[in-house]
Amino acid sequence: MTMNRETILNIILAVLLIAVPLIAQAMDEPFIITLATKVAIFGMAGVGLNIALGYGGLVSFGHAAFFGIGGYAAGILASHALNYEPIMSTPFEINGTTQMIVIWVVALIASAVIALLIGAITLRTSGVYFIMITLAFAQMIYYFAISWPAYGGEDGLSIYVRNSFPGLNTLDPLSFFGLCAVMLGIVLAFSAVLIRSRFGLALQGARQNGQRMMAVGIAPFRVRLVAFVISAMITAWAGALYADLNRFVSPSMMSWHMSGEIMVFVILGGVGRLFGPVAGAALYIMLEHLLGSTFEFWQLPLGILLLVVVLFARGGLIGLLAGERKHA
């Protein structure tokens, strides 16, 4: 296998992401480990969005809804388990759980169902309509979470003890980082396989020219819908991990600022690039940390920087370091 510059860059990024927390552990800096965990989780959310946005050309401005659904799956199941209240008792009893694996499965199923509904309506439109309608659906779910009092409403829901994973002490920062990093690796590998598969080629073909896809007998709507659902599921999975990282979930996970941030990770790193979201998330969190510790109004320079990137540095970080995309 010949390695092009992007592959080498991806390997460097992966090594850095794993090395930084290990060094931080040796230097007894748990906060840095938490930052790296955040990068892994946000990177994962971005990898999800990148499938719709980067490969499918579907500019979803509502992925925070799925991120939040994943978070609430963790929060709701854990709160029932920790309070010993069954979720429902008739006709049969369903109890909460603190097992991450069960939580993830619930998060994936719930997000898939909701993404299928939202996608079936929104994918009838395109362009600006699609952007605004995905945003509007996310707002609808956001307001529902705020006004529904059973799970904390606007105040959110605390997860008193981080949920558990067999054979792992999830409360140890480095172990939890390891878990998140492995999940990120799985999602990256899945994404790499997906875009090279027949399905991935059809998706990218639908982005470039829907009518030609129809001419060769592939319905773009169905391909896009499946991609939208997969994209939402990955983002929801990241959301479940994020809730466990903070041991807290609130409607702000679903706010449109969050949707914007996930989009920023993808674009800052490079749209349609495998490691783009990870690079973008890492850059964003480093900036947030560095600017935030020196300047109270750190979003001001961040906004200016973002503006400069959009106006003058197209292709994001990966594009800057590894050149243009090969099969654009």
Place this chain on the structure above:
Amino acid sequence: MFSLFLEQLLNGLQSGVMLFLMASGLTLVFGVMGLINLAHGSLYMVGAFACAAVAAWTGSFWLGLVGSLMAAAIAGALVEMIVIRRLYARDHLDQVLATFALILIFSEGTRWLFGSFPLFLSVPDVLSGTVVMPGGFQYPIFRLAIIIAGLTVAIGLFLLIGKTRLGIRIRAGEADRGMIAALGVNIDRLYTIVFALGAALAGLAGAFVGTTQSVQVGMGEPVLILAFVVIVIGGIGSIKGALIGSLLVGFTDTMGRFLLPIGFEAFFDPASATAIGSALASMLIYIVMALVLFLRPSGLFGTEA
């Protein structure tokens, strides 16, 4: 009960009219320049802060209103000339991201200048107090004045678009920008004017609404999203659609919040009726939007899909 219903209808009309001031600028900018502008809510915030600052400084609400129009128009023109102009040829993704960055800049800049505490605008003496309406209920004069002012501006906007030279150029710009540039219209200046006009309308709405609520950073964002819903329902680029959409959203939202909790009391106990009713009411306009799009994917008066 009936007078309460009438009062809520008026509130719905007021919210619809204010939404129209926001949505008309947004839909004009999209229709003429093909630009999706998330920072429109920031211009609304600029208008509210300018009104509060000028009113506090001079002691006159009216000067504050003038200040809000001027500040928002100037901010709009500057932003158009420095940033927005570079985005017309870009795809929507770049536009979303760049205007998202503008929101960060505007919000954080305003927080830096004015602090995080909300400001309050007081209603001028002439318009304070209430008036007895037909049906026998008291209604604040100021809200009534907002409705009248908003409707006046709406009529003015329709006249501007329909009857003036500038309006002809704007409509021509929507139809074919290359052609009107070839006919010798300074397209750059036209775009700046349209953007500043939309900004001024948003700023005016900010000043009005800031008087009934509080003036704070982030106040523009909920309104911005409602305005998006409005123009998606009405059809992006259509002023008529923006008007119908605004009124539809204003009434649906206000009446939903008022009627749904009452309606659910027929089926549930009062506490859960309020909970379910208000949860559903907060989602109602999005449900209406989804329905409209399901039936007409490019909105009620939209032409382009």
